[in-house]
Amino acid sequence: MLSSQTSPSRVTIPPKLASVLQVTPMALVFLALVIVPLGLIFVVSFLDYNFAQVFPELYLETWVDVLTSDLTLALYLKTFKFLIIVWAITAPLGFAIAYFLAFHLRSNWLRTLLVTAIAIPFWTSGPIRMVSWVPLLGREGVVNQALLGAGVIDEPLGWLMYSEFAVLVAYVQMLTMPMIATALNSMAKIPPSVIQAAQDAGASEWQIVRDIIFPLVRPGLAIGTIIVTTAIMGDVVMVKFMGGSQVNTVGMSIITDLNAFMYPPAAAKSILLLVVVLSIVVSLLRFADIRKELRN
Amino acid sequence: MTLALKTETPPPAPAKPRQVTQSHRFDAELVAVTKRYGPGAPAVDNISLRIPRGSYCCLLGPSGCGKSTTLRMLAGHEEVSDGAILIHDQEITHAPPVARGTSMMFQDYALFPHLSALDNVAFSLKVQGVSRAERRAKAKEYLELVQMDHLAERLPSQMSGGQQQRVALARSLITRPKVLLLDEPLSALDPFLRIRMRAELKRIQKELGISFIHVTHSQDEALALADLVVVMNNAVIMQAGAAREVYETPSNAFVARFLGGHNVVQRAGGGEASVRADQCVIGARPGLRSLPGTVSMIEYQGTAVRVSVTGTDDEELTALMPTSAFFNDALELGQSVMLSWDPADEHPLA
Numbered sequence: 001m002l003s004s005q006t007s008p009s010r011v012t013i014p015p016k017l018a019s020v021l022q023v024t025p026m027a028l029v030f031l032a033l034v035i036v037p038l039g040l041i042f043v044v045s046f047l048d049y050n051f052a053q054v055f056p057e058l059y060l061e062t063w064v065d066v067l068t069s070d071l072t073l074a075l076y077l078k079t080f081k082f083l084i085i086v087w088a089i090t091a092p093l094g095f096a097i098a099y100f101l102a103f104h105l106r107s108n109w110l111r112t113l114l115v116t117a118i119a120i121p122f123w124t125s126g127p128i129r130m131v132s133w134v135p136l137l138g139r140e141g142v143v144n145q146a147l148l149g150a151g152v153i154d155e156p157l158g159w160l161m162y163s164e165f166a167v168l169v170a171y172v173q174m175l176t177m178p179m180i181a182t183a184l185n186s187m188a189k190i191p192p193s194v195i196q197a198a199q200d201a202g203a204s205e206w207q208i209v210r211d212i213i214f215p216l217v218r219p220g221l222a223i224g225t226i227i228v229t230t231a232i233m234g235d236v237v238m239v240k241f242m243g244g245s246q247v248n249t250v251g252m253s254i255i256t257d258l259n260a261f262m263y264p265p266a267a268a269k270s271i272l273l274l275v276v277v278l279s280i281v282v283s284l285l286r287f288a289d290i291r292k293e294l295r296n
Numbered sequence: 297m298t299l300a301l302k303t304e305t306p307p308p309a310p311a312k313p314r315q316v317t318q319s320h321r322f323d324a325e326l327v328a329v330t331k332r333y334g335p336g337a338p339a340v341d342n343i344s345l346r347i348p349r350g351s352y353c354c355l356l357g358p359s360g361c362g363k364s365t366t367l368r369m370l371a372g373h374e375e376v377s378d379g380a381i382l383i384h385d386q387e388i389t390h391a392p393p394v395a396r397g398t399s400m401m402f403q404d405y406a407l408f409p410h411l412s413a414l415d416n417v418a419f420s421l422k423v424q425g426v427s428r429a430e431r432r433a434k435a436k437e438y439l440e441l442v443q444m445d446h447l448a449e450r451l452p453s454q455m456s457g458g459q460q461q462r463v464a465l466a467r468s469l470i471t472r473p474k475v476l477l478l479d480e481p482l483s484a485l486d487p488f489l490r491i492r493m494r495a496e497l498k499r500i501q502k503e504l505g506i507s508f509i510h511v512t513h514s515q516d517e518a519l520a521l522a523d524l525v526v527v528m529n530n531a532v533i534m535q536a537g538a539a540r541e542v543y544e545t546p547s548n549a550f551v552a553r554f555l556g557g558h559n560v561v562q563r564a565g566g567g568e569a570s571v572r573a574d575q576c577v578i579g580a581r582p583g584l585r586s587l588p589g590t591v592s593m594i595e596y597q598g599t600a601v602r603v604s605v606t607g608t609d610d611e612e613l614t615a616l617m618p619t620s621a622f623f624n625d626a627l628e629l630g631q632s633v634m635l636s637w638d639p640a641d642e643h644p645l646a
Contacts, residue, residue: 193406196373197464201420201471202394211422215410 038274045267052261059264066268071253076276079249082164083232086171090228091221093172094179098217099209101180102187103195115184118177130241133170137161162244170242175231179224186220187213219288226284233277320385322346323507324353324370324475329379331365339365341531342379347475347509347524352501354518355511357528358554363511364479366528370509371400371477384474397474401481405464407452413439413463414448420471438466441500458489465497469504476501478510482517494521515555519543527551546570548646559613559637560645561587569642576615576637578603578627584636587613591631603627605635 013021048059066072097118105111121129136142137160144156159165190213198208236251250273257266324347331340340362347353355363368374370381372393380389388396407416414435415422421431439445442462452460461481468476481497482490498521501508512518518525519539526536527550534554535547546552549560552570559576563569564585580586589605592612601622603615613635627633 191404191406193402193404194408196371196393196400197402197406197467198408198419199373199393200371200399201423201467203419203423207423211419212408 041267041270045264045271047264049262049264054263062264062268066265066272072269072272075248075250075253078247079233079251082168082171082249083229085168086175086232087225087228089172090176090179091225093176094224095183095214095217095221097176098180098183098187099213102184103213118180121173122177126237129174130170130238133166133242134161137166137169162242162246164243164247166242167239167247170238171232171235174238175228178227178231179221182220182224182227183217184220186217190216222284222288226281229280229284230277233273233280320349322382323349323351323384324509325382325385326366326370327380327382329366329369329381330377331362331369331374332377338377338531340369343528343531343533344379345526345533345536347507349507350505351507351523352498352521353507353509353524353526354522355509355526355528356513356515356518356522356554357534358513361528362531363513363526363528367400367477367479367509367511370396370475371398372396373400398477399468399471399473400477400479401461401464401468403479403481403483405452405457405460407460407464407467409452412449412451413444413455416452416463417466417470419467435466435470438470439463441469442466442496457484458493461485461493465500469500473506475507475509478508480511480513482512482514490517497521519555527554529554544572545643546645552645557614557616561585561613561637561642563642563644564639568645570645571637571641571643573602573614573616574600575641576613576635577621578605578615578617578633578635580634580636583638585639585642586634586636588632588634589613591627591629591633594627594629605633607635 044054045062046058046060048055048057049062101111101114105114134141138144139156139158139161141160143160144153147153148156194212195208198212203211234251235249236255239247239249239252240255250269254266254269254273257263257269324345326343326345328342328344329340330338330342332338343362343366355366357363365374369376370383372388372391372395376389380387382388383397393400408419411419414432417438418431418435421434426434436445436448439448442465444459444462444466447455447459450459452463455463461484465481478497482493485493494517497508497510510517510521522539524536525539525542527534527542529550535542535551542551543555543557546555546558549568549570552558552560557573558570559573560568560570577584587605587607589607591603592606593602593604595602595604596619599619601617601619603617603622605613605615607613615635
């Protein structure tokens with residue numbers, strides 16, 4: 001009662017208008033940088049083209065080609081293969097490491113130190129990180145030298161670098177960290193008393209992991225999976241560098257079209273990729289209330 | 297995040313002959329138990345306590361007095377630095393929680409958030425490998441005991457604090473503990489619910505005939521519930537005894553002050569004594585001891601009026617007066633008065 005009359009000069013905005021005003025700046029940015037370019041790409045994918053030129057004429061062959069060619073299917077299968085292998089390694093690894101960090105470390109400073117150590121690769125720039133694989137996995141690299149020295153192999157292994165294997169190694173190295181981070185975030189929200197209550201009930205460590213921790217961490221793993229999915233589906237840099245020119249994926253085929261100035265097929269492939277990734281993300285979000293996970 | 301699933305277990309103690317539980321003397325026993333977290337004052341300092349069979353025991357004290365640490369050591373969620381703990385006369389000082397025959401009801405209830413009330417209660421049976429139908433039937437019985445069977449399929453987030461607490465109680469009881477440990481179980485409830493729930497705790501304890509060890513910082517709660525009140529301060533036990541004994545004959549100034557309703561005064565022959573506030577009156581009378589002071593607070597409490605008098609040396613004394621006596625001759629703040637009591641009502645303190 002007292003405060004309502006204290007500042008008559010203040011203009012009160014109706015709550016509805018206030019919400020609109022609060023949303024407007026981000027909406028404008030989103031419109032200009034996402035919706036409009038996407039619309040353009042969508043339009044371009046239906047246009048006719050020849051070398052380095054796009055004509056404003058409707059041409060549906062691009063889409064027919066993209067949607068029916070065996071190459072598209074092969075590229076998606078290859079990309080999904082990467083995704084499944086990388087997920088199958090990073091998810092258990094991320095869960096296990098996060099579990100160790102959250103529940104088996106008593107010292108807080110050691111935990112901080114280890115989490116920092118996990119994050120170190122992300123402080124270095126991408127090109128440096130990738131160049132560093134050469135002295136490790138290259139023909140003259142540490143791994144080959146060690147294997148040769150130990151007498152395990154007679155000549156250097158060629159498939160360690162510039163191969164699908166190299167791409168997988170780089171993906172795993174890069175994407176384990178987000179899995180750890182999202183799992184750790186979920187684990188940190190489990191009150192110690194919940195674990196103690198399970199111990200009181202007589203649950204073994206394995207039963208606690210399976211029946212209590214895993215179900216509670218599942219949303220975190222779902223978000224980690226989304227990160228892994230979007231990173232791999234949209235990647236071209238890693239494939240290009242680690243795979244040499246030996247490995248082709250969905251992203252690479254878009255780059256190839258762009259390099260050949262074939263914009264409509266590149267646009268159509270991009271739209272298709274977007275639809276595929278969004279469908280995966282939407283189905284994964286059923287496992288995670290993302291708002292709840294991002295809270296505190 | 298600092299918890300360890302693996303409690304460091306020292307080398308197993310030599311096998312002891314199994315005692316017949318029917319003939320045990322004490323439900324729980326602490327023998328010279330100490331907890332140190334590092335150099336400096338211990339959190340629990342060499343305390344010994346025996347809890348007779350079927351007791352409702354309250355550990356009472358201000359925050360940081362060591363009562364929760366004591367409870368957690370009993371539960372096996374805290375290592376014992378020194379001393380021994382016995383449950384039903386068997387030494388379990390370093391045994392894992394499940395091997396002790398204790399169950400803990402946590403202050404935050406600690407229900408499993410992804411499981412329904414029924415599955416929460418059935419959890420201990422599930423990990424033992426009891427079949428689904430059997431464990432659900434059993435869990436239903438325990439939900440009935442705490443009158444929660446109608447909400448069996450609710451998730452914890454769909455229940456009120458009081459309801460979650462009942463489920464937590466059922467989840468503890470289904471393990472058939474020899475001793476139930478309760479960590480400030482009522483502190484998160486509103487006052488009305490708190491009084492109802494404490495009556496229920498007492499009923500269930502009597503019904504099951506096991507010991508409850510209940511940590512609280514509320515004097516009312518301890519006096520209302522406990523057969524054995526254990527007042528703690530600064531890591532030691534200040535006094536342990538029946539509720540009435542502790543309230544009427546506090547053994548030291550801390551207990552007298554902490555339980556409330558007492559004045560601590562200097563005795564004529566030296567030393568301190570406690571006098572119950574309801575045995576003090578305002579105004580000097582022949583045969584009574586009196587101290588002068590000014591009225592510093594008047595609190596109407598419905599059945600009585602609480603009058604605080606600040607003496608010359610800033611010591612505050614309280615008289616709890618019947619309402620009628622107060623309003624016959626109402627006092628005012630700042631008024632100079634005498635606060636008097638019968639020397640026979642003085643109880644000498646250590």
